Amino acid sequence: MIEKFRKYHYALIAFIGVLTITGLNAAPLKILDFKSNQLSPLVQQQVCKNLASLCHEKSTLLSIAVDHGELWILSQNKIVQFKQQHHQLKLQQQWEISIPENDEFASVSHYIYPKLFPVAQQRYAIARIDEYSETYSEGGAHIERASFYGLRTDGQLKSLINNYPFSFNRIIRACFSERDYATSDGNCHDEDQLTLDIRPINPMQWQFRYHYNLKLSPASDSQQKSHQGNRVINIDLTHIPTQPDIPEAWNFHGQD
Structure with missing residues (x-):
């Protein structure tokens, strides 16, 4: 009887260990989306009362309501965390992402991507997107590069990922002669x-x-062929590569 109890006891300990290692007890990490027009007039009034700088005429408040009475607000380059206590919102923390001034002559602009990216349970990062536009003869390109910042509990930011390719679309003219057309x-x-x-x-x-x-034009002089490609990369946020391991052609910064 004692031997059976020992075997049961050891098996239970092993099972609990598996649960701990595999994280089955932890909620899955989810990317959270900021959305507009979610705040009731009463909640918006409380937000503005806590932090008046969020509520000037030109600001658009985007929000995320999380379990346990947590509310996140995004307004331009500011991220604010509130907690509901006794039917009132209480300011928990705020962060401000540095955004360079847009350069219309260089066709460069910047914005905060309206999502919270989880780095751990109840810990998040935000992304700043840098946009570039180029114009060619009967073509052009639109490029986005992303930098991610961890939102620390003391209101500071921790740089995680710097200047990674986020997206681009490029069109290059392929017809130059009657034969090409x-x-x-x-x-x-x-x-x-x-x-x-x-x-x-x-x-x-x-x-x-x-x-x-x-996708290449039949008149293209490119040595490549039309194709699609995919690359899956696991990013360890404690040891982040300077740039992702993708083909050079995919990591397009724009023409020099």
């Missing part, structure tokens, strides 16, 4: 694009899924 089958441009899908898979670990598509 005759052989183009109505398509006189080479086009390629890159998109990124981000998935949190474990605390301090994200999965980046890059998708690339190249």
Whole structure:
């Protein structure tokens, strides 16, 4: 009887250990989306009372309501966390992301991506997107690069990922002669694009899924062929590569 109890006891300990290791007791990490027009007039009034700087005329308040009475607000480059206590909102913490002034002449702009990316349970990061536009002869490109910052509990930011490819769309002219137009089958441009899908898979670990598509004109002089490509990369947020391991053509910064 004692021996059976010991075996049962050891098996129970082993089972609990498996639960702990695999994280079955932890809630799955989810990316949270900021959305507009979710705040009731009463809640918005409380938000403005706590932090008047959020509520000037030009500001648009985006929000996320989380379990346990937690409310996140995004307004331009400010992220604010509130907690509901006794039917009142209480300011918990706020962060401000540095955004350079937009340069209209250089076709450069910046914005905060309206999502919270989890780095661990109840810990998040935010992304700043830098946009670039280029114009070519009968073509052009639109490029986005992303930098991610961890939101520390003391209101400071921790730089996590710097200047990673986020997306681009590029169109390059392929027809220059009558023969090119005759052989183009109505398509006189080479086009390629890159998109990124981000998935949190474990605390301090994200999965980046890059998708690339190249479509060439029949008149193109490119040595490549039209194709699609995918690259899945697990990003350890404690040891982040300077740049992701993707083909050079996918990591397009713009023309020098």
